[in-house]
Amino acid sequence: MTKAISAQGLVKSFGDVQALNGIDLEVEQGSVVGLLGPNGSGKTTIVRILTTLLNADSGTASVSGFDVQSQPDDVRSVIGLTGQYAAVDQYLTGRENLELFGRLFHLSKRDAATRADELLDRFALSDAADRGIKGYSGGMRRRLDLAASLIGRPSVLFLDEPTTGLDPRSRQGMWDVIQSLVAEGTTVLLTTQYLEEADQLASSIVVLDHGNVIAKGTSDELKNQVGGDRIELVVSNAADSLRAATVLAPFGSAQATVDEDAKRVLVPVAGGSNAIVDAIRALDEASIAITDIALRRPTLDDVFLSLTGRITEEDQAPKAPKSGRRSRRGGN
Ligand SMILES: Nc1ncnc2c1ncn2[C@@H]1O[C@H](COP(=O)(O)OP(=O)(O)O)[C@@H](O)[C@H]1O
Ligand SMILES: [Mg+2]
Numbered sequence: 001m002t003k004a005i006s007a008q009g010l011v012k013s014f015g016d017v018q019a020l021n022g023i024d025l026e027v028e029q030g031s032v033v034g035l036l037g038p039n040g041s042g043k044t045t046i047v048r049i050l051t052t053l054l055n056a057d058s059g060t061a062s063v064s065g066f067d068v069q070s071q072p073d074d075v076r077s078v079i080g081l082t083g084q085y086a087a088v089d090q091y092l093t094g095r096e097n098l099e100l101f102g103r104l105f106h107l108s109k110r111d112a113a114t115r116a117d118e119l120l121d122r123f124a125l126s127d128a129a130d131r132g133i134k135g136y137s138g139g140m141r142r143r144l145d146l147a148a149s150l151i152g153r154p155s156v157l158f159l160d161e162p163t164t165g166l167d168p169r170s171r172q173g174m175w176d177v178i179q180s181l182v183a184e185g186t187t188v189l190l191t192t193q194y195l196e197e198a199d200q201l202a203s204s205i206v207v208l209d210h211g212n213v214i215a216k217g218t219s220d221e222l223k224n225q226v227g228g229d230r231i232e233l234v235v236s237n238a239a240d241s242l243r244a245a246t247v248l249a250p251f252g253s254a255q256a257t258v259d260e261d262a263k264r265v266l267v268p269v270a271g272g273s274n275a276i277v278d279a280i281r282a283l284d285e286a287s288i289a290i291t292d293i294a295l296r297r298p299t300l301d302d303v304f305l306s307l308t309g310r311i312t313e314e315d316q317a318p319k320a321p322k323s324g325r326r327s328r329r330g331g332n
Helices: 043-050 072-078 094-104 109-122 138-149 168-183 195-201 219-225 238-251 273-285 300-308
Strands: 005-014 017-027 032-036 058-063 079-082 156-160 187-192 204-209 212-217 230-235 257-259 264-268 290-296
Touching: 005 043, 017 043, 017 058, 017 212, 032 043, 032 195, 043 058, 043 156, 043 187, 058 072, 072 079, 079 138, 094 109, 094 138, 109 138, 138 168, 168 187, 168 195, 187 195, 195 219, 204 219, 204 300, 212 219, 212 300, 219 300, 230 238, 230 273, 238 257, 238 264, 238 273, 273 290
Parallel strands: 032 187, 032 204, 079 156, 156 187
Antiparallel strands: 005 017, 005 058, 204 212, 230 264, 230 290, 257 264
16 A cells, blocks of 8 residues: 655755754554654654655655655645644634635635535634634634645645644644544644653654654553653652562562662553552552652653653753743643
C-alpha cells in the first residue's frame, strides 16, 4: 500500500542554521504520527517541506505517493494544514471564513455554504458562526482553523502544534476532535512539545532534536526507555523506608530504589493510577505512615534527559521571561 507520507534524507539549512540533518519518515495510511521535540528542533520545517511550502536542500518526500517537489499541486489536493498560528481572517465571521476557504477550494457558492454549516456544527461553532472571530477564544480559533483545513476533505492532515498555548479544557476539546478525525480514517501528522499529547493521540512518535531523529516508537516504548511511570513516596519514619519497598514490591514492575536518609522510596510501576490506589491501601494495612506519595509520569524532559543526557535547552539556559511565553510543563 502507498505510504501516506514517506521521506528520505531530508536536509535543510537556513544560512548557518542546520534545521534538518537528514530526516527519514514513513507514515502508514490511517495512522497518526507525532513529531515530538522542543522549540527549534525542526518540526515546522518538516511540515513546511511535506506541505510544499518549502523546498528541501536535498532528500525526497512524497505524500499519498505524490512527490512534494515535482507534483506539488497533486500533494496540495490531498492535504490539509493547520499551522502553529491561526490562518483565518480576523475581520470576517466564522461562517464567512469557512465559505471563503470553500471558494478557494473551487466549491460552488452553495456547496461552500453547506460545507461551512456542516463544519461549524461539527466543531461546536454554530452559535458563534455569525460573530467576527476577533472575539473568539483561543480554543475557538483553533477549532475554526482546523475546520478550515478540512474543507477539501483531505486524506492527510498536518497539525503543527495544535494545542500549544491552549488552556487544559480547550486542549481536551481539540484532542477529542482530532481523535474523531482519526476514527474516520484520516492520516494525521501532528507536531507537539508535549509527550502527553503525543501519548493521547499518536500511534507512533518520532522524537526530534536539532534536526535529527533521536528516537522512534510507541509512547510506551519511549516511556519504557526512561523507566516508565513510578510511584514516589516519602515515609514519615526513616526506619520504614526498606519495609515500604518490600510492601510495594508486588506492585512494582522493577526493583525499587530506596533513599533512607531522604526517607524516599521510588517504585517503577506498570499500572498507572490503579497502582497508586493499591499502594496506598497496602501501606495503610502495613501501618506505614507516609508524608507524601505521587505517581510520576515521564515528561518530554525525562525522555530527553534519558536520550541525550541533557535537559531541553530552554530549561538549561532560562531566558528572561517574555510576556506570554508558554511553559512546556504547565497546563497538562
Ligand atoms: N525561515 C527561517 N530562517 C532562518 N532560520 C529558520 C527559519 N525557519 C526555521 N529556522 C531555524 O531552523 C531551526 C528549526 O526551526 P523549526 O523547524 O521552526 O523548529 P520547531 O518547529 O521544532 O520549533 C531553528 O533553529 C529555527 O530558528
Ligand atoms: Mg514550530
